[in-house]
Amino acid sequence: MLPFKTLIQTDKTLKLPVYQQIANRLIGLIQEGVLKPGLFLPGSRVLALQLELHRKTVIAAYDELISQDWLVAVPRKGVMVATNLPVIRPRTFRGNASSYTGKAAFPFHAVNTIAAGGPPSSSGMPLIINDGFPDARLAPLNAWVRECRSIIESPRYHKLLMYGNATGSEALRKEMQRYLTNTRGLNISPAHVMITRGAQMAIYLAAAMIIKKDDYVIVGSPNYFFADLCFEQLGARLIHVPVDEEGIDVDAIERACSNKKIKMLYLITHHHHPTTVTLSAARRMKLLEIIRRYKLPVIEDDYDYDFHYSSAPILPLASADHGGNVIYIGSFTKSLGLSIRIGFMIAPADFIAGAANLRQLMDLRGDNLAEQALANLLADGTIERHLKQSNKIYRERRDLTCHLLQTRLGNAVQFTIPSGGMAIWLRFSKKISLRRLSEKASGLGLRITSGEQYHYGTKPQNGIRFGFASLNARELGEVVRILESIIA
Amino acid sequence: MLPFKTLIQTDKTLKLPVYQQIANRLIGLIQEGVLKPGLFLPGSRVLALQLELHRKTVIAAYDELISQDWLVAVPRKGVMVATNLPVIRPRTFRGNASSYTGKAAFPFHAVNTIAAGGPPSSSGMPLIINDGFPDARLAPLNAWVRECRSIIESPRYHKLLMYGNATGSEALRKEMQRYLTNTRGLNISPAHVMITRGAQMAIYLAAAMIIKKDDYVIVGSPNYFFADLCFEQLGARLIHVPVDEEGIDVDAIERACSNKKIKMLYLITHHHHPTTVTLSAARRMKLLEIIRRYKLPVIEDDYDYDFHYSSAPILPLASADHGGNVIYIGSFTKSLGLSIRIGFMIAPADFIAGAANLRQLMDLRGDNLAEQALANLLADGTIERHLKQSNKIYRERRDLTCHLLQTRLGNAVQFTIPSGGMAIWLRFSKKISLRRLSEKASGLGLRITSGEQYHYGTKPQNGIRFGFASLNARELGEVVRILESIIA
CATH class of the missing domain: 3.40.640.10 (Type I PLP-dependent aspartate aminotransferase-like (Major domain))
Incomplete structure (x- = not known):
C-alpha cells in the first residue's frame, strides 16, 4: 500500500474542511500519476487509521470524489481510481507563457503607476512629484x-x-x-x-x-x-x-x-x-x-x-x-x-x-x-463645496510652488503659471539630465519621473509635469529644497 | 442699445455666481451672433442700471470675459466684442449624430440591463426573474x-x-x-x-x-x-x-x-x-x-x-x-x-x-x-462566512424552485437540477411561446425575458435562465404562481 500517511497531510487549522483537503490531495495524486487509473484505494477504515482521522471524514472525501467522477465505487470491491482519466504529468502554472499576441507593451514606464514606496524623506514620509494628482486628504x-x-x-x-x-x-x-x-x-x-x-x-x-x-x-x-x-x-x-x-x-x-x-x-x-x-x-x-x-x-x-x-x-x-x-x-x-x-x-x-x-x-x-x-x-452640494474649498487650497499651492521654483531653482527651470489644474509644466535647462536628476532625487527620498512619457510620439521636451496639488506647503518646501540641492 | 434687460436674465438663487451667469450669457449672445465682433458693450454703470445689479457684478463679468479673450478693453472707449472671433450660428447638442462607426449594436435586448421598474406584483414589489443574480439583501x-x-x-x-x-x-x-x-x-x-x-x-x-x-x-x-x-x-x-x-x-x-x-x-x-x-x-x-x-x-x-x-x-x-x-x-x-x-x-x-x-x-x-x-x-473571514451562509440559503432556494417548477408547471417545462450557481436552465415545451409568456407576465407584475439572447449564434432553445437566488421563498412562490396562471 502506498504511504498515504506521507502523501496526504491535513491541517485542522485551515478553513477548508479536512475531508476536502483529503479530496483535493487525492485529485493531485491522480493528476501527478501517483494514483493510477484502476488502482483500488484502501478501505475508509484503513485509511482513517493511517491518517489518524475519523472514518466519516475519509468516507466524505471518497463520496466527494465519486460524485466528481474521479473515483468509482465498485460494489463489493471498494473504491477505484476511475479508468477513463488519462494519466497526466505534474501540474505547473508558472510554466511556458501562453502564445499570446503581447500587444500593448509600453515604450516607457508610465508615471501614473508609481508605487507609494521608496526611501522615506527626512520627515519620514516618502515624497512623490506626481503627474497632477489631487490631495486625497482633502x-x-x-x-x-x-x-x-x-x-x-x-x-x-x-x-x-x-x-x-x-x-x-x-x-x-x-x-x-x-x-x-x-x-x-x-x-x-x-x-x-x-x-x-x-x-x-x-x-x-x-x-x-x-x-x-x-x-x-x-x-x-x-x-x-x-x-x-x-x-x-x-x-x-x-x-x-x-x-x-x-x-x-x-x-x-x-x-x-x-x-x-x-x-x-x-x-x-x-x-x-x-x-x-x-x-x-x-x-x-x-x-x-x-x-x-x-x-x-x-x-x-x-x-x-x-x-x-x-x-x-x-x-x-x-x-x-x-x-x-x-x-x-x-x-x-x-x-x-x-x-x-x-x-x-x-x-x-x-x-x-x-x-x-x-x-x-x-x-x-x-x-x-x-x-x-x-x-x-x-x-x-457636497461636491461643489469641496471644489470651492479645494480650489482655494490648490490655488495657494500653485502660487507657492511657482514662487519656490522661481526663487530657488531660477535659471535651471522655465514654466508658465497655469490658470488651473494640478500641475506645472516644468521645463529644465538643457544642461540638466532628467534621468540623472530622477536617480539622485530617489536617493534623497524624492520620487520624480525622468519624463520620457511626456514626449511620446514627438520630440524630447526635457520637461515634467510637476504635480503640486497633492503636496502641502511643508512638503512643497521640502521637495524644492531637495531639487535645489541636486541642481545647485 | 440692445435690450440687455431681456437678453440677460440672472437668478440669485442659483449656485453659479451672478457675474458668471452674466458672462456665460454674454458668451452665448456672441456665439448666437446677437453681439457681433467689434460691437461696443454698454459701460458697466449703464448695464448695471439696466440689470438692476451692483456695478461691481458687471465689472466682474466683463473682466472675466476679457481674461477669456471674448471681450477686449479698448482704452478710453470701453469694452468691445473681440474682432478675431468668427460669427457663428446658434448652438445645438441634439443635432446631427456624429459620423461614428456604430459598432456593437446588439441583436437582442440584453437581460442584464433589465431595469428595476415595471408594474408591481400583488405584494407591491416588482418581481424579476433575472439571469442568475445573487440576493443583494444577503x-x-x-x-x-x-x-x-x-x-x-x-x-x-x-x-x-x-x-x-x-x-x-x-x-x-x-x-x-x-x-x-x-x-x-x-x-x-x-x-x-x-x-x-x-x-x-x-x-x-x-x-x-x-x-x-x-x-x-x-x-x-x-x-x-x-x-x-x-x-x-x-x-x-x-x-x-x-x-x-x-x-x-x-x-x-x-x-x-x-x-x-x-x-x-x-x-x-x-x-x-x-x-x-x-x-x-x-x-x-x-x-x-x-x-x-x-x-x-x-x-x-x-x-x-x-x-x-x-x-x-x-x-x-x-x-x-x-x-x-x-x-x-x-x-x-x-x-x-x-x-x-x-x-x-x-x-x-x-x-x-x-x-x-x-x-x-x-x-x-x-x-x-x-x-x-x-x-x-x-x-x-467575512467573505467566507458570507459564502457559507448564502450557499445554504441558495441551496434551499434552488431546491424549493425545482420542487415548485416540477409540481406546478409539470410537463410545460424541463430542467436538470444544477449542482450550483444561481439559475436553473429552464426549457419550455414547444407549444409555449416565450415571447408571449413574457408579455403576459409583464401585465401580471412579473418581468421575465423571452430568452433570445441565450441562443445567440446557435439554434433557438426555447429556454431561459431562471435566476432563483435573488428571490426568497415567498417571492419564488408568487413567481411560479404567476407562471402557472399563464401556462395553465
Missing part, C-alpha cells in the same frame, strides 16, 4: 462613506443596487445634467450622459466607436500619452499637430483636414496635458467652424475643468454649436481623491447607446453604490 | 462600509488610496493568492493576479491579448452571449462546439484543433452559462491533454465557483498541468451583491503585465478603496 471621503451607509440602510436599496445598466445610475445621470448645465452651459438630457470608470474609459469607448484601423486621428504634440496609446491600440494613424501657448494649432488642424480624410480630433481644452495651456477663445471659435465644416468628430477631454483658479474657465466646445460632432469627456475622480474613479461621456443619445453596448463587453456596468453615493453628494 | 454590505470607514480613518490612508497600479491593490492580490490556493488549489503568487472590474473586464482583456482579427476561437453552443459578442468585437471567427450534460464536447474541440489553427478556447467549467452543466472530470482530464498538445490558449471562466451546493466543486483546469496555457477568470461581484464589481484574472506573470498595460488604456486602475475593503473582508 477629498470628501467621510461624506462618501456616510452616503454609502445611508443608501444600504434605505428601504428597497437592494433593488436599486442589483439592477442597472451600462450607461450608469439614473440618479447620477440626472444630477449630471443639472451639474453640467450649471457649470458648463451644456444643453443636455440624461440620455446624453454615460457614467464611466474615470475619463480614461470614456476616451477608450468614444475612440473605439469612431476609429477603424488605419484611420487618421489628429492629436496634439505633445499629447496625453495614454490617449495616444489608446488610439494606436485601436489601429489609428496619429497626426501630431503643435500645441503652443494658445493651445492646439487650429490652422494646422484645418490644413490636415483639407489634405486627408481625418476621422477624429482629440484635444484637451483646459490645462492641456502635459503643457497645461488652455485653448484660447479665438482658436476655440475657429475650431468650432472647422468642426462643423468638415463634420469632424471630436473628443473634447476636459478632465480638469472643475479646477480652475485664474478666472472662470472658458465654456467647452461641447456647449457651443458643434453640429453634434463633439463628444465631451470629464471626470469626478479628482474630486473623490483618486480612489473612487467615476468619469463621464456626453454625446448624442444614439452614440451613448452604442457606447453602452460596447462598454458591456469590457465592464457590464459601474458600481451602483458608488454612483448613487456621488449622485447624493452632487445633490446636497 | 450581501455583507454593512461590513463593507465599515471597512471603508476604517480605511479612511487609518493613518496615511491617502498614500494607500492615491497611488496604485492597473493590476490592482497589492493587499488584495496577496489575499487572492491565499484565497485561491485554499479554495481552488491554484499554485500562484501575487504576480499572477490582476484585479478587474468584474469577470467581464478580465474576459475582454484576456481575449484582446490573445485574439487577432480573423482568428478562430472555440466557444460552447450555446455560450455566454457577452463572451461571444466580446470575441466578435475583437475580430474573432467563432467555432461553436456543442455543450451537453457533461459540459463542452471535448472530442469536437480536438477535431477542430486538428483541422484548423485555433487561437483560443473559451469555456465555463462550473455551471455553464446558460445551461448550468459542469464539465465532467473525465472531459476535464482529456481537455488538459489537448490543451498541452496543441498549446491552446484557454480562457477558463469560473465565475460561479464559489456557489456550489451538491458537493465541493471540481478543481479548475488552472489548478492542473496546463502548460501555462490557461487564463483563469473569476469574480467577487456576486459575493458583494452586484453593486461592487470586482473580478480577477490569473495568468502567467508576463501575460498579466501585458494585460495591465492594455487595461490602463480603458481604465487606469480599479477603485483602491473598494479593493482594500475587499482585501480586509477576505482577511477577516
Whole structure:
C-alpha cells in the first residue's frame, strides 16, 4: 500500500474542511500519476487509521470524489481510481507563457503607476512629484462613506443596487445634467450622459466607436500619452499637430483636414496635458467652424475643468454649436481623491447607446453604490463645496510652488503659471539630465519621473509635469529644497 | 442699445455666481451672433442700471470675459466684442449624430440591463426573474462600509488610496493568492493576479491579448452571449462546439484543433452559462491533454465557483498541468451583491503585465478603496462566512424552485437540477411561446425575458435562465404562481 500517511497531510487549522483537503490531495495524486487509473484505494477504515482521522471524514472525501467522477465505487470491491482519466504529468502554472499576441507593451514606464514606496524623506514620509494628482486628504471621503451607509440602510436599496445598466445610475445621470448645465452651459438630457470608470474609459469607448484601423486621428504634440496609446491600440494613424501657448494649432488642424480624410480630433481644452495651456477663445471659435465644416468628430477631454483658479474657465466646445460632432469627456475622480474613479461621456443619445453596448463587453456596468453615493453628494452640494474649498487650497499651492521654483531653482527651470489644474509644466535647462536628476532625487527620498512619457510620439521636451496639488506647503518646501540641492 | 434687460436674465438663487451667469450669457449672445465682433458693450454703470445689479457684478463679468479673450478693453472707449472671433450660428447638442462607426449594436435586448421598474406584483414589489443574480439583501454590505470607514480613518490612508497600479491593490492580490490556493488549489503568487472590474473586464482583456482579427476561437453552443459578442468585437471567427450534460464536447474541440489553427478556447467549467452543466472530470482530464498538445490558449471562466451546493466543486483546469496555457477568470461581484464589481484574472506573470498595460488604456486602475475593503473582508473571514451562509440559503432556494417548477408547471417545462450557481436552465415545451409568456407576465407584475439572447449564434432553445437566488421563498412562490396562471 502506498504511504498515504506521507502523501496526504491535513491541517485542522485551515478553513477548508479536512475531508476536502483529503479530496483535493487525492485529485493531485491522480493528476501527478501517483494514483493510477484502476488502482483500488484502501478501505475508509484503513485509511482513517493511517491518517489518524475519523472514518466519516475519509468516507466524505471518497463520496466527494465519486460524485466528481474521479473515483468509482465498485460494489463489493471498494473504491477505484476511475479508468477513463488519462494519466497526466505534474501540474505547473508558472510554466511556458501562453502564445499570446503581447500587444500593448509600453515604450516607457508610465508615471501614473508609481508605487507609494521608496526611501522615506527626512520627515519620514516618502515624497512623490506626481503627474497632477489631487490631495486625497482633502477629498470628501467621510461624506462618501456616510452616503454609502445611508443608501444600504434605505428601504428597497437592494433593488436599486442589483439592477442597472451600462450607461450608469439614473440618479447620477440626472444630477449630471443639472451639474453640467450649471457649470458648463451644456444643453443636455440624461440620455446624453454615460457614467464611466474615470475619463480614461470614456476616451477608450468614444475612440473605439469612431476609429477603424488605419484611420487618421489628429492629436496634439505633445499629447496625453495614454490617449495616444489608446488610439494606436485601436489601429489609428496619429497626426501630431503643435500645441503652443494658445493651445492646439487650429490652422494646422484645418490644413490636415483639407489634405486627408481625418476621422477624429482629440484635444484637451483646459490645462492641456502635459503643457497645461488652455485653448484660447479665438482658436476655440475657429475650431468650432472647422468642426462643423468638415463634420469632424471630436473628443473634447476636459478632465480638469472643475479646477480652475485664474478666472472662470472658458465654456467647452461641447456647449457651443458643434453640429453634434463633439463628444465631451470629464471626470469626478479628482474630486473623490483618486480612489473612487467615476468619469463621464456626453454625446448624442444614439452614440451613448452604442457606447453602452460596447462598454458591456469590457465592464457590464459601474458600481451602483458608488454612483448613487456621488449622485447624493452632487445633490446636497457636497461636491461643489469641496471644489470651492479645494480650489482655494490648490490655488495657494500653485502660487507657492511657482514662487519656490522661481526663487530657488531660477535659471535651471522655465514654466508658465497655469490658470488651473494640478500641475506645472516644468521645463529644465538643457544642461540638466532628467534621468540623472530622477536617480539622485530617489536617493534623497524624492520620487520624480525622468519624463520620457511626456514626449511620446514627438520630440524630447526635457520637461515634467510637476504635480503640486497633492503636496502641502511643508512638503512643497521640502521637495524644492531637495531639487535645489541636486541642481545647485 | 440692445435690450440687455431681456437678453440677460440672472437668478440669485442659483449656485453659479451672478457675474458668471452674466458672462456665460454674454458668451452665448456672441456665439448666437446677437453681439457681433467689434460691437461696443454698454459701460458697466449703464448695464448695471439696466440689470438692476451692483456695478461691481458687471465689472466682474466683463473682466472675466476679457481674461477669456471674448471681450477686449479698448482704452478710453470701453469694452468691445473681440474682432478675431468668427460669427457663428446658434448652438445645438441634439443635432446631427456624429459620423461614428456604430459598432456593437446588439441583436437582442440584453437581460442584464433589465431595469428595476415595471408594474408591481400583488405584494407591491416588482418581481424579476433575472439571469442568475445573487440576493443583494444577503450581501455583507454593512461590513463593507465599515471597512471603508476604517480605511479612511487609518493613518496615511491617502498614500494607500492615491497611488496604485492597473493590476490592482497589492493587499488584495496577496489575499487572492491565499484565497485561491485554499479554495481552488491554484499554485500562484501575487504576480499572477490582476484585479478587474468584474469577470467581464478580465474576459475582454484576456481575449484582446490573445485574439487577432480573423482568428478562430472555440466557444460552447450555446455560450455566454457577452463572451461571444466580446470575441466578435475583437475580430474573432467563432467555432461553436456543442455543450451537453457533461459540459463542452471535448472530442469536437480536438477535431477542430486538428483541422484548423485555433487561437483560443473559451469555456465555463462550473455551471455553464446558460445551461448550468459542469464539465465532467473525465472531459476535464482529456481537455488538459489537448490543451498541452496543441498549446491552446484557454480562457477558463469560473465565475460561479464559489456557489456550489451538491458537493465541493471540481478543481479548475488552472489548478492542473496546463502548460501555462490557461487564463483563469473569476469574480467577487456576486459575493458583494452586484453593486461592487470586482473580478480577477490569473495568468502567467508576463501575460498579466501585458494585460495591465492594455487595461490602463480603458481604465487606469480599479477603485483602491473598494479593493482594500475587499482585501480586509477576505482577511477577516467575512467573505467566507458570507459564502457559507448564502450557499445554504441558495441551496434551499434552488431546491424549493425545482420542487415548485416540477409540481406546478409539470410537463410545460424541463430542467436538470444544477449542482450550483444561481439559475436553473429552464426549457419550455414547444407549444409555449416565450415571447408571449413574457408579455403576459409583464401585465401580471412579473418581468421575465423571452430568452433570445441565450441562443445567440446557435439554434433557438426555447429556454431561459431562471435566476432563483435573488428571490426568497415567498417571492419564488408568487413567481411560479404567476407562471402557472399563464401556462395553465
